[in-house]
Amino acid sequence: MNIITSAKEMQSLVSEIRTSGKSIGFVPTMGYLHEGHQKLLNEARSHHDIVVLSIFVNPLQFGPNEDFDRYPRDIERDEKIAKEAGVDYIFYPTVQEMYPNDMSVKVMVTDRTDVLCGKSRPGHFDGVATVLTKLFHIVMPHKAYFGLKDAQQVAVVEGLVRDFNFPLEIVPVETVREEDGLAKSSRNVYLSEKERFEAKELYQSLLKGKELIENGEHNPAKVMEAVRKHIQEHTSGEIDYVEIYSYPELKKLEELKGKIILAIAVKFTKARLIDNVIINV
Numbered sequence: 001m002n003i004i005t006s007a008k009e010m011q012s013l014v015s016e017i018r019t020s021g022k023s024i025g026f027v028p029t030m031g032y033l034h035e036g037h038q039k040l041l042n043e044a045r046s047h048h049d050i051v052v053l054s055i056f057v058n059p060l061q062f063g064p065n066e067d068f069d070r071y072p073r074d075i076e077r078d079e080k081i082a083k084e085a086g087v088d089y090i091f092y093p094t095v096q097e098m099y100p101n102d103m104s105v106k107v108m109v110t111d112r113t114d115v116l117c118g119k120s121r122p123g124h125f126d127g128v129a130t131v132l133t134k135l136f137h138i139v140m141p142h143k144a145y146f147g148l149k150d151a152q153q154v155a156v157v158e159g160l161v162r163d164f165n166f167p168l169e170i171v172p173v174e175t176v177r178e179e180d181g182l183a184k185s186s187r188n189v190y191l192s193e194k195e196r197f198e199a200k201e202l203y204q205s206l207l208k209g210k211e212l213i214e215n216g217e218h219n220p221a222k223v224m225e226a227v228r229k230h231i232q233e234h235t236s237g238e239i240d241y242v243e244i245y246s247y248p249e250l251k252k253l254e255e256l257k258g259k260i261i262l263a264i265a266v267k268f269t270k271a272r273l274i275d276n277v278i279i280n281v
């Protein structure tokens with residue numbers, strides 16, 4: 001396994017790999033790897049000759065009052081996990097390498113960002129789309145693997161790839177959870193012991209909503225209210241949103257039908273956690 005910090009060097013490596021007829025699977029991350037990332041790496045490993053993992057905490061996707069500075073980082077631990085997962089190359093650039101001072105273009109996402117995390121985190125998805133545009137050009141993968149824990153991100157990135165004709169395929173991967181149901185996240189380390197205990201209720205609230213829908217409740221307001229109530233009764237977290245939309249369009253629904261997403265974001269003292277379930281009604 002090699003660690004590459006230069007975009008030019010990465011590009012020349014992947015050009016050679018592509019010329020030799022090998023396929024490249026790509027897993028973009030912000031590091032501090034956990035089993036969620038590992039699942040994406042395993043998927044990539046089982047479908048490609050070469051697996052590239054990128055580790056880059058992208059300042060463009062963090063708002064001014066968010067956790068860019070204190071986002072957890074541990075490259076040595078990540079290297080070990082990546083090696084065990086059979087990664088061939090880690091692309092690990094500095095902020096200066098990705099965003100030299102003279103940059104003059106950013107990507108702006110114009111659809112699906114007025115809801116959920118796009119609404120709570122203005123500019124977040126522009127930052128995601130900008131960094132991925134760069135990473136896709138640097139890594140030139142045949143397929144890129146993304147977790148459905150960030151389902152809005154998957155929808156936005158599919159739009160980016162389609163609208164800008166990137167010659168690659170996006171592969172969505174199911175959310176990996178702790179034994180008690182909490183979605184694995186690099187930010188879980190910021191939960192206090194009490195909050196970690198409560199945090200399992202986030203997934204329970206989603207399951208409650210799902211069950212209501214499966215038992216015939218088609219009124220989104222009623223489902224959202226039940227989910228909200230469960231979170232309020234079982235956690236000390238502050239609800240950022242509990243919402244239901246069509247998926248992947250992310251349009252408001254008067255009545256639940258088709259493929260929908262029930263998504264939540266809850267702020268604990270030092271961590272804002274998100275989770276969702278996608279349901280075929």
Ligand code: AMP
Binds near residue numbers: 035186
């Ligand atoms: P991050 O490092 O948080 O930016 O995540 C990198 C990739 O891993 C994204 O595609 C995430 O959706 C995915 N991911 C994060 N947590 C999970 C999880 N619990 N299960 C599956 N994929 C995940």
